[in-house]
Amino acid sequence: MTRLRILLIVSFLLLLTLFSGCASRREIVRLKNQADFLEQSNRRLEERTARLDSLLREQIELTSRMRADLASTLGGMDERMGIVESKLEDLSHRFPELTRKMEQVKREISTKKDTGSVSDTSTVMVNVDPKQLYDAAYLDLTKGSYDLAITGFANYLKYFPETEQASNAQYWLGECYYAKKNHTKAAIEFHKVLEDYSTGAKVPSALYKLGLSLLELKSVQQAKKYLQELVDKYPSTQEAELAKQKLKDLEK
Numbered sequence: 001m002t003r004l005r006i007l008l009i010v011s012f013l014l015l016l017t018l019f020s021g022c023a024s025r026r027e028i029v030r031l032k033n034q035a036d037f038l039e040q041s042n043r044r045l046e047e048r049t050a051r052l053d054s055l056l057r058e059q060i061e062l063t064s065r066m067r068a069d070l071a072s073t074l075g076g077m078d079e080r081m082g083i084v085e086s087k088l089e090d091l092s093h094r095f096p097e098l099t100r101k102m103e104q105v106k107r108e109i110s111t112k113k114d115t116g117s118v119s120d121t122s123t124v125m126v127n128v129d130p131k132q133l134y135d136a137a138y139l140d141l142t143k144g145s146y147d148l149a150i151t152g153f154a155n156y157l158k159y160f161p162e163t164e165q166a167s168n169a170q171y172w173l174g175e176c177y178y179a180k181k182n183h184t185k186a187a188i189e190f191h192k193v194l195e196d197y198s199t200g201a202k203v204p205s206a207l208y209k210l211g212l213s214l215l216e217l218k219s220v221q222q223a224k225k226y227l228q229e230l231v232d233k234y235p236s237t238q239e240a241e242l243a244k245q246k247l248k249d250l251e252k
Contacts, residue, residue: 130160134169146176167193167200178209187213204230208239211246224250 137152153173157166174189190213193206207230214223227243234240 128159130156130163130165133160134165137169138172141172141176144179146180150176161196167197167202170197171200171202171206174206174209174213178213181216183213183216187217204234204237204239207234208243211243215246220250 133152133156137149137156140146140149140152150173153169153176156169157173160166170189170193174186174193177183177186177189187210190206190210193200193202194210197203207226211223211227211230214220214226224247227247230237230243231240231247
């Protein structure tokens with residue numbers, strides 16, 4: 001009900017009572033008060049409606065933004081999943097070829113051993129692509145074929161110890177043993193990352209997993225030493241945060 005409509009109704013009632021000769025001053029005041037009350041109620045209703053409209057518009061805008069963000073996120077995930085699937089498919093296609101080459105290398109080594117002419121097997125491995133060897137070993141790791149992965153990474157480190165991926169191969173070798181719950185071998189391989197690839201990107205991860213391996217072996221003080229070294233030398237890494245929490249738990 002609008003203000004103009006209320007005024008018209010009140011005016012009509014006043015005129016009606018005046019013309020009928022029955023209107024008193026008290027009655028006029030009462031009618032005016034009723035009109036004021038109706039006007040105030042109508043104003044409050046309009047204000048409340050305006051606030052609700054504003055909240056509704058904000059909610060609609062927020063929902064639209066959330067939908068757009070979700071669509072963007074899902075699109076990015078689809079793209080990343082496509083890249084991963086493409087890489088896995090590529091690895092799956094290259095794996096048989098790598099296996100064939102490895103078998104050929106084994107036969108050549110065996111033949112040279114039988115004839116006594118083998119002196120350095122690394123010369124035979126020149127026919128194997130280091131990336132294919134590394135990728136095949138990593139694929140075995142992701143599939144849970146830890147023994148095959150151990151063989152692959154060990155061969156990679158044996159024949160290609162100076163390549164860019166060598167430090168990663170050394171770290172993943174430790175992870176394979178850790179997954180097999182062979183914590184003694186895991187600790188040895190993780191420690192090799194610190195010794196042989198001290199400037200590599202896998203050092204923080206190796207320190208953390210070395211600490212965990214030593215905890216599994218009940219070497220608590222040694223574990224604390226490496227976890228604290230991780231916190232001190234690489235404080236901004238995610239592994240350092242995990243190490244801090246682990247050290248707190250050990251103090252309880």
